[in-house]
Amino acid sequence: MSAVALYARGTEGFDSRVAHAVAVLQSAASEHVGRIVQATSLGAEDMVVTDLIARHHLGVAVATLQTGKLHDETLALIPRIEQRYGLAVEIYAPAAESVVHFVRTNGERAMYQSIELRKACCGIRKLEPLARMLAERSAWVTGLRREQSNTRAVVPFSENDEKGRIKINPLADWSWADVWHYIASHDVPYNPLHDQFYPSIGCAPCTRAVAVGEDFRAGRWWWEDENAKECGLHVAEAPVSLMGVRA
Numbered sequence: 001m002s003a004v005a006l007y008a009r010g011t012e013g014f015d016s017r018v019a020h021a022v023a024v025l026q027s028a029a030s031e032h033v034g035r036i037v038q039a040t041s042l043g044a045e046d047m048v049v050t051d052l053i054a055r056h057h058l059g060v061a062v063a064t065l066q067t068g069k070l071h072d073e074t075l076a077l078i079p080r081i082e083q084r085y086g087l088a089v090e091i092y093a094p095a096a097e098s099v100v101h102f103v104r105t106n107g108e109r110a111m112y113q114s115i116e117l118r119k120a121c122c123g124i125r126k127l128e129p130l131a132r133m134l135a136e137r138s139a140w141v142t143g144l145r146r147e148q149s150n151t152r153a154v155v156p157f158s159e160n161d162e163k164g165r166i167k168i169n170p171l172a173d174w175s176w177a178d179v180w181h182y183i184a185s186h187d188v189p190y191n192p193l194h195d196q197f198y199p200s201i202g203c204a205p206c207t208r209a210v211a212v213g214e215d216f217r218a219g220r221w222w223w224e225d226e227n228a229k230e231c232g233l234h235v236a237e238a239p240v241s242l243m244g245v246r247a
């Protein structure tokens with residue numbers, strides 16, 4: 001059964017949550033003209049955000065991290081986005097020499113050996129390219145939602161990241177049913193792995209399908225403690241308000 005058939009459900013307040021997400025994005029785009037980017041993981045939420053950006057001509061750049069460990073199904077979404085929306089997706093890859101050195105020193109399966117090595121891998125393949133993506137930007141957009149995990153339960157619509165940039169989370173109050181209802185009603189392209197019980201998709205070695213009843217992010221770094229399951233991309237900071245937008 002497809003993810004749309006399994007999860008899409010129109011619930012009370014959906015239209016107002018969509019309108020609010022657009023308002024959050026519009027406000028941020030007008031405050032950070034030419035200096036705002038969506039850092040898309042190419043997951044379901046981020047595909048919704050990209051659709052909102054393109055549909056409403058918001059002038060937000062779209063960029064992704066090509067860690068070198070993504071599933072083919074994930075990579076295939078990049079040309080689909082470009083064809084569907086007529087925009088160029090910026091791609092940021094890790095420094096080749098850093099990857100070669102790390103793999104030579106620690107092996108291809110280093111992420112399973114310790115949290116330190118897993119975080120070092122994320123540092124090389126994600127955090128350093130992300131820093132380049134954000135270098136000239138004053139704001140960035142994510143698909144974070146409060147419902148995704150305990151560590152994300154207080155995600156605000158807007159916050160300061162650790163570098164003082166504004167981080168916009170327009171889907172903070174959306175449910176999983178909302179995400180799929182939007183995808184179904186707007187025919188948004190999505191990763192077919194979502195149809196195989198992968199709700200949250202990261203690098204191939206660090207993502208597995210979840211079983212019925214398992215937590216949303218149970219398939220990410222499943223061998224680690226629940227509270228350690230972030231790669232460093234999303235560090236909580238104090239929320240700030242957006243002009244004219246519900247915070």
Ligand code: SF4
Binds near residue numbers: 067111125203
């Ligand atoms: S998610 Fe896994 S493969 Fe990807 S950068 Fe982090 S440790 Fe490395």
